[in-house]
Amino acid sequence: MSRRTDNRHRVATICRRATGLTHDTCLRWAADGLITRQRPVPDAGTPQQRAFEARLFAELAAGAVLGLTGIRPARAEPALALHADRAREVLDALLPRLDGTGALRGVPGLRLVPDGGSWWLTDLVDRVARVRLLHPRPGWGPRPGPTARQDGGRDPLWRTHRHALHPAEAALLYGRAKEDGASWDRDLLFSRTLRRLRLIVDAGAQHGWVRLDTTGAYDLVIECCCASGALKLMHGLRQSALAQERDDEGPGYSGDIDVGGACVAVRHASCGSFPQPVAGPDLRWVTC
Template identity: 45%
Template sequence: MSKRQSNQKRVATNCSRATGMGYIRCLDSAARGLISQHQPVPDAVTPEQRRFEARIAHTLADALRDRQLDGAVLGLQGVLLQGEQLTLRLHPVMARRVVADLLPTFDAGYGGLRGVPGLRPRRRGGDLFLVDVSSAAQVCLHGLDPSRGPTLTGAERGLTPVWRDAPDRLSRVERDELVYWESDGGIGRSTDARDLLFSRILRRPLLINRAGASHGWVNTYTHHEYDIVFEWCCGMSAEALAEVLRASGIESTVGAIDFRPALGREPHAERIDMADASIVLRCLNAPWCREEDSEGNARILQSNLRRYQ
């Protein structure tokens, strides 16, 4: 075996372990030069696709919180990367809720938009796609029972389904939300670096899912538009998971993107930083998940399952 072939096999293994794609498919990508040791998971090609994927990851982190099942963080059990097409493999129980949380809906009680601005569901050849009406960005979904379809937000009190009222265009509230997302806050923050980082998290589900390997419990949330927090009860340390993510090329730079932070801060072993955006990792070492408290783990699982019934 040549050194080149050995490197390709190593890259293919890393790609498969990060995405859940088959080894042979990843090996073909390595042979064609689509992935490398430096970047074993391919990036989204366009800024619009990266922004769309970033909004999906950020929105799901805030919506799902501690409701994730079986260690399927953000509702994902894997991804398929085929050319420029990203397909998300959804947890079958979580799938309908995931789609509902992504559909843009104006919430009068909240006083703003929930979901991903510009996102619309489209049926194509039996598959469900989530498309961005303001660009060519899209993702395909697998794991959703086509006979049942997604849980679509209806006309409930105080809720306006923007995705249904404006099926082919951006509404005013969505345009305002996108302007806010793309703002640098007046201090020169790199929105492109943030979108790349969050898009990369979405494309590495099997790595971030290691957080829930012990008991399947992961909590996700955000503080603002520039971070996503993942915290879990026990098992793999946050520092170890950060190293696994770094080894997957998640911090690799791209020539056209400014990675200089606008705000000074010290690096942290349990945080992945890209310019001013962060992936924050926290292992809680929670007392309620110890071996002797198996009943506590069962209660958490049953409580989460009830939320999807």
């Protein structure tokens, strides 16, 4: 095997582990120059697409990220692969709606748009960024009627305000636009992490849980219930060049990665601190 072919296989392996794509697809991308050792997972092609993906990830990070199984991280119009039995968790987390108190939940400006037998998540604000949803069951999708309603009979805003923002969405987006501080680095961190979501899914596979949160010190904290899972996740994020310095851990705690002015921390928590999976073993006294 030539050095060039060997390098392509290495890059393809990194891409496959980070995204969940097949090795053949990643190998073809490497041959076409779409992925390299410096950038083994493609970035979003525009600031609008990157910001849109960041807003999606911010909502999914509450727990619904495990309703996904992988991603096809194209520069434009990436595709999210939905879990066959947990797709509703993803939609419930993302689709904007008013809860029983009138508060806005979900991603403001997000709309679910049918396209033949598939569905798109689109951004009503710039009308450019979008993400395709892939489901393993043909014909899957929201249906009209009571099953499409949420929060005490309220219709989600993607149905009631398809072509214009609801006032609650407009107010929230306007407030965010006035906030100072650099959001570019945070958008880049969140978009890149979404494009490596298979690493997070695999980290939660052993016991069914992985926790994502934000703190005053970190833009993103990922807690794994197993030390080996945390180490594997950190290695995967570094190897897949979440930050530019792919092989350099840099200063600070070994579980931190800086992406410009934004930072993600990977931590190990005892299994007993996580919710017990349904029909799972009693893990309350387990540490690993």
